[in-house]
Amino acid sequence: MSTAERTTYDGGTRHKAAPAPSAQTGTVQPRKRRGVNREGLEAGRRGTRTLLWILLAAAMVLYGFPFLYLLFTSFKTPIDTIAVPPTILPREWTLENYANALGRNGVPASFINSIQTAVISTLLSLVLAVPAAYGITRYKTLSGRIFIMAALVTRMVPPVAIGIPLASMMASMGLADTPIALSIAHTTISLPLSIWLMSSFFEAVPKDLEEAATVDGCSRLGALWRVVIPVVSGGVAVTAIFAFLASWNEFLFALLMTAIRSQTTPVVIANFQTQFGLDWGSMTALAAVYSIPVILLTLLLQRKIVAGMTLGAVKG
Amino acid sequence: MSTRKFINRLAIGGICTAVALVASGCGAGGPAATSGSAGTNTVNVLVEAGGHAELTGVAEQCKKEAGVDVNFVELPYDGMFNRLSSEFSSGNVSFDVAALDSVWLPSFKDAVQPIDELFTDEAKKDIFPALVKEANVDGHFIGMPAWTNAEIILYRKDLFEDAKNKADFKARYGYDLAAPTTWKQYQDISAFFTKDGMFGTDVKGGVETEWLAHVLQAGSPMVLDANNKVVIDNAAHKEALDFYTSLVKDAPSGAAQVDWAAAQNLFNQGKTAMTRFWAHAYRQIPKDSPVAGKVGAAPMIAGSAGIGGVPGPWYLTVPKATKNADAAKKFVKCAYDYNDKGIESNLGLAARISAFEKYQDMPGYESFKPLIETLNGKATATRPATEKWQQIVDTVLVPMLQKAVAGGDSATLLADAKKQIEDLLK
Numbered sequence: 165m166s167t168a169e170r171t172t173y174d175g176g177t178r179h180k181a182a183p184a185p186s187a188q189t190g191t192v193q194p195r196k197r198r199g200v201n202r203e204g205l206e207a208g209r210r211g212t213r214t215l216l217w218i219l220l221a222a223a224m225v226l227y228g229f230p231f232l233y234l235l236f237t238s239f240k241t242p243i244d245t246i247a248v249p250p251t252i253l254p255r256e257w258t259l260e261n262y263a264n265a266l267g268r269n270g271v272p273a274s275f276i277n278s279i280q281t282a283v284i285s286t287l288l289s290l291v292l293a294v295p296a297a298y299g300i301t302r303y304k305t306l307s308g309r310i311f312i313m314a315a316l317v318t319r320m321v322p323p324v325a326i327g328i329p330l331a332s333m334m335a336s337m338g339l340a341d342t343p344i345a346l347s348i349a350h351t352t353i354s355l356p357l358s359i360w361l362m363s364s365f366f367e368a369v370p371k372d373l374e375e376a377a378t379v380d381g382c383s384r385l386g387a388l389w390r391v392v393i394p395v396v397s398g399g400v401a402v403t404a405i406f407a408f409l410a411s412w413n414e415f416l417f418a419l420l421m422t423a424i425r426s427q428t429t430p431v432v433i434a435n436f437q438t439q440f441g442l443d444w445g446s447m448t449a450l451a452a453v454y455s456i457p458v459i460l461l462t463l464l465l466q467r468k469i470v471a472g473m474t475l476g477a478v479k480g
Numbered sequence: 481m482s483t484r485k486f487i488n489r490l491a492i493g494g495i496c497t498a499v500a501l502v503a504s505g506c507g508a509g510g511p512a513a514t515s516g517s518a519g520t521n522t523v524n525v526l527v528e529a530g531g532h533a534e535l536t537g538v539a540e541q542c543k544k545e546a547g548v549d550v551n552f553v554e555l556p557y558d559g560m561f562n563r564l565s566s567e568f569s570s571g572n573v574s575f576d577v578a579a580l581d582s583v584w585l586p587s588f589k590d591a592v593q594p595i596d597e598l599f600t601d602e603a604k605k606d607i608f609p610a611l612v613k614e615a616n617v618d619g620h621f622i623g624m625p626a627w628t629n630a631e632i633i634l635y636r637k638d639l640f641e642d643a644k645n646k647a648d649f650k651a652r653y654g655y656d657l658a659a660p661t662t663w664k665q666y667q668d669i670s671a672f673f674t675k676d677g678m679f680g681t682d683v684k685g686g687v688e689t690e691w692l693a694h695v696l697q698a699g700s701p702m703v704l705d706a707n708n709k710v711v712i713d714n715a716a717h718k719e720a721l722d723f724y725t726s727l728v729k730d731a732p733s734g735a736a737q738v739d740w741a742a743a744q745n746l747f748n749q750g751k752t753a754m755t756r757f758w759a760h761a762y763r764q765i766p767k768d769s770p771v772a773g774k775v776g777a778a779p780m781i782a783g784s785a786g787i788g789g790v791p792g793p794w795y796l797t798v799p800k801a802t803k804n805a806d807a808a809k810k811f812v813k814c815a816y817d818y819n820d821k822g823i824e825s826n827l828g829l830a831a832r833i834s835a836f837e838k839y840q841d842m843p844g845y846e847s848f849k850p851l852i853e854t855l856n857g858k859a860t861a862t863r864p865a866t867e868k869w870q871q872i873v874d875t876v877l878v879p880m881l882q883k884a885v886a887g888g889d890s891a892t893l894l895a896d897a898k899k900q901i902e903d904l905l906k
Contacts, residue, residue, distance in 0.1 A: 243748065243749075246745040248745055327566075328566040328569070331567075332569070332570035332572065335567075335572040419555065423524070424552075427554075431555070431556065434559070436529070438556075438557060439531075
């Protein structure tokens with residue numbers, strides 16, 4: 165495209181760009197160099213965009229492939245699941261694995277247990293993390309800073325080290341094999357990071373907002389409930405999802421603390437691997453079904469999550 | 481309804497549900513898993529996921545005959561040891577009977593109670609000798625074998641019966657192609673079938689039991705002698721290791737990473753002509769496998785000390801901490817009395833000789849005769865009774881085998897292993 169023919173956009177109206185007249189000769193001099201730069205710039209942008217798309221596609225394949233492979237395996241016949249070399253797509257599609265997995269004793273009950281445990285653990289985390297994080301960020305005391313650091317230290321202890329004593333404690337309190345015991349255990353995982361997350365969200369809320377609320381007659385707790393929490397609702401959603409997922413996918417505590425009545429689905433999924441063989445088809449089918457609720461929950465709260473993620477970005 | 485309203489309602493619903501559940505404090509799986517009260521006829525049985533099916537038939541029969549109700553607590557193998565350790569150490573158990581892998585018996589011997597009264601003379605005669613010996617710890621029987629297994633030879637009957645293969649084999653080796661009865665034959669057959677993308681056998685670098693069976697066949701106790709002295713560097717261990725690695729050239733590549741699952745897959749996919757594998761695998765060949773209906777079974781091959789295999793039994797034990805020992809023992813007795821019920825399960829195994837013999841001539845159970853012969857083998861022996869055994873396996877034996885199949889010097893590796901094991905046992 166020549167410089168004379170180059171087009172510009174002006175308020176959405178496309179028209180030919182008028183070449184500027186030369187001061188010395190009065191003739192129209194094409195702005196060659198500028199045109200070349202803009203074309204180069206456009207080409208550069210296109211190249212960058214293409215590269216970004218390629219990187220994005222590569223990242224999606226990297227992260228998405230294991231899940232897709234799991235999904236495809238769940239539709240394979242028994243011999244197909246153990247093919248050497250492995251195939252990605254099923255040679256023959258079957259729903260038999262889903263029937264086997266969902267028809268297995270204890271599977272529906274384990275789903276209910278997982279939901280029960282994750283909901284209780286999420287609520288516990290939020291109920292404890294929100295006031296803790298608010299107190300730490302608003303009062304900024306030395307003990308608050310020590311507390312928040314100490315909370316993080318608990319994350320550095322391997323879960324197996326506290327799992328066995330925790331299981332014994334629950335048993336001695338008569339809570340053995342109950343969703344409550346498991347929820348409390350899961351809260352020990354999610355609470356520290358929930359406090360950290362909520363602290364960063366509260367930091368982003370200007371104090372003026374609360375002061376305005378107190379001027380209007382709100383107590384501090386009233387300001388927290390009526391003004392601050394609605395502002396950080398995206399952050400609360402992010403924290404809730406984090407806590408829910410931490411409990412939903414947790415395996416070790418569930419293994420140590422549950423038996424007949426509160427066994428969660430991750431343990432049931434693991435039970436497809438036995439000392440005498442691995443039932444890949446049923447295992448992947450149950451894992452695929454188990455991932456549906458969290459995918460739905462994430463999609464449902466997507467807008468809140470994005471709002472929560474960007475909350476800290478407007479701080480200042 | 482707007483998304484916001486929907487989310488709000490969802491959250492309120494979730495909170496109400498959670499509050500209701502917290503208030504009820506119950507799970508959805510059924511009755512509480514605490515050890516039953518004294519005198520009740522309900523027992524909780526802790527079992528590895530694969531073994532659950534084995535005991536289902538027994539449980540049904542036990543309910544009918546002895547009036548004992550059974551709840552199974554099913555756990556994956558990898559987490560079961562931790563769970564058992566946790567509950568036994570707390571003294572508060574959620575089960576009345578625990579099915580223990582034989583390698584765990586020494587670790588939990590002090591947490592389970594003797595069941596000597598169940599080991600009558602008649603029972604001792606009907607259980608394989610190696611298992612009777614293993615169940616007896618410090619002078620008391622502490623576990624009743626519920627099912628057992630051992631490695632046998634599985635081979636491709638269709639390839640062995642093929643006329644061209646037979647003729648070619650005879651021309652090359654000077655004797656008839658048949659299921660191997662000597663290790664020399666096993667080597668020859670492995671070499672013969674290693675062609676056209678197929679392999680004669682597999683070599684498992686990721687598991688130790690198979691090499692240990694060769695050690696027994698060569699006439700030595702496995703790793704430790706009767707006095708717990710480390711003998712892993714003796715001539716029998718070296719001979720066994722050299723033989724083991726000699727098969728690498730006729731096996732699929734990556735032997736160091738091949739474990740049970742990989743070897744079973746390779747055989748079921750038709751990639752190997754023979755495998756030394758646990759007997760239960762014979763009945764677990766998928767119906768749509770290219771080798772389904774084409775597999776033969778033979779006993780483990782004898783070495784200079786005779787046929788030797790490493791049994792893989794599971795024992796039913798009664799924890800000292802259970803409040804329901806009477807019903808628990810009734811269930812263990814049922815498991816012995818109706819031991820053959822396990823054979824009709826997916827796994828298809830038992831522990832009593834009479835149970836295997838009842839099925840050995842039935843179609844579909846062709847692996848039982850070789851299994852019985854292997855379990856009764858002169859050199860067959862159980863693993864050393866030390867609490868450190870699993871640690872020895874994981875940290876010394878398997879890494880050593882992986883180096884050996886990758887070309888390491890056997891004498892050096894065995895000497896290093898001896899030192900490491902001695903350090904572990906200090």
